[in-house]
Amino acid sequence: MTEFEGRSALVTGAASGIGAATARWLDARGIGRLVLVDRDEAALGALDLRAQVRCVVGDVAEEALWDDIEQSETTLHHAVLNAGVADGCPIATLDFAEWRRILSVNLDGMFLSLRSALRLMTQDEDTVGRSAVLTSSVAGIKPVAMTAAYGSSKAAVAHLSRIAAAEYASQGIRINAVAPGRVDTPIWTKNAHFQQMVEDLGSREAALEKLAEDSTPLGRFASAEEMAGQIGFLLSDAAWNVTGTVLVSDGGYSL
Template identity: 55%
Template sequence: MACPSIRIAGDVSNEAHWAEVESHLTRLDHAVLNAGVASGSAIGQTEFAEWRRVLATNLDGAFLSLRAAMRTIADNGSMALTASISGIRAEPGTAAYGASKAGVIQLAKVAAKEGAPRGVRVNAIAPGGVDTPIWDDMPFFRGLVDGHGGDRAAALADMAKMATPLGRYATAEEIAGQIAFLLSDAAATITGAVLTSDGGYSL
């Protein structure tokens, strides 16, 4: 049987958007909180407006979506938040993004404790590099692609070989499968955890 779905486009950092979303929600069994934007600049060169842009989407948006989910999730439901290895491992040029994703990890842990009395499980996944369009917003990556004659796939593959012991980044489908595991009954005793999926980058 197909599950009913409603698509409501909007700014995840806008509380009014979530008021509209919540007006359509009656019950959730599972939730995946995945919205995010990228950013890359040294702290000394980061404009406050850019800091706020990233934190608004990645952390304010995570809080607002998590709040809506916690209000409507059924007993024994499960949720997964998309964090990042940048929320665990520090690298130059990742202050706004890393801080926002560290905040997502902590949100997941707090929500796990708050949801536990109802059997609600909340976990986070912390991917390393994943082949998604988010790279295309990063100035250093655009430069790398230019250095590879415009071959995006080759640039990403070379970067992965240098950055990860496994020599490759994850696909979006692989991360989706890992999220599905966290939501499933196979992970029935897992809550408040952070699944690191980074090809060994953080070793």
């Protein structure tokens, strides 16, 4: 439970869902310092963590935000690059501004955050044991209708993680990605389709059950905490021999 003691970690999209769960997971295992990035200042401030915490409020696709983090942080051991947005419609009706919005956060923001994380990780001579996990999606692995922008951005994230792994393996820095399927997080439960299902079926739990039955062979959504545990494993020394992997965690959806 103290494996991460004295280490530092960056978590983006840290105010809710998988990001918040991973910040709590690391905190429970003794992480010394957390740099948490999100646009939701109130939710970041509400996280009750024991570690030394720096909250950075802003858009991950803004280069100036990352310039500031690079200039003010001295080292970094781990990174969980999780910030993302989702939406969907047929390609023929997809507005170009919406395409750019999703790719800006999911891909431009991922590039900027990964670049800064790697620069900070390599400021020390001893980089062995340092690791990063990028959040992709099963929509980046399996073609899913009406996810042109989201799925394309997440496919790029998966490949970006493999390229980074190839570049930094010789320095002992491991880089992997996770590709979740349906997870009980706001990116799913705040959309209009889910809210309509809640209204039609009478409860949030019934809506989650119905979605899982319709799309997930294992029959349920994952929790954010379960995804945090899988990310934590990839960050940890127990996964010392794992790099360049995209861990698909989708309950069988991609089969």
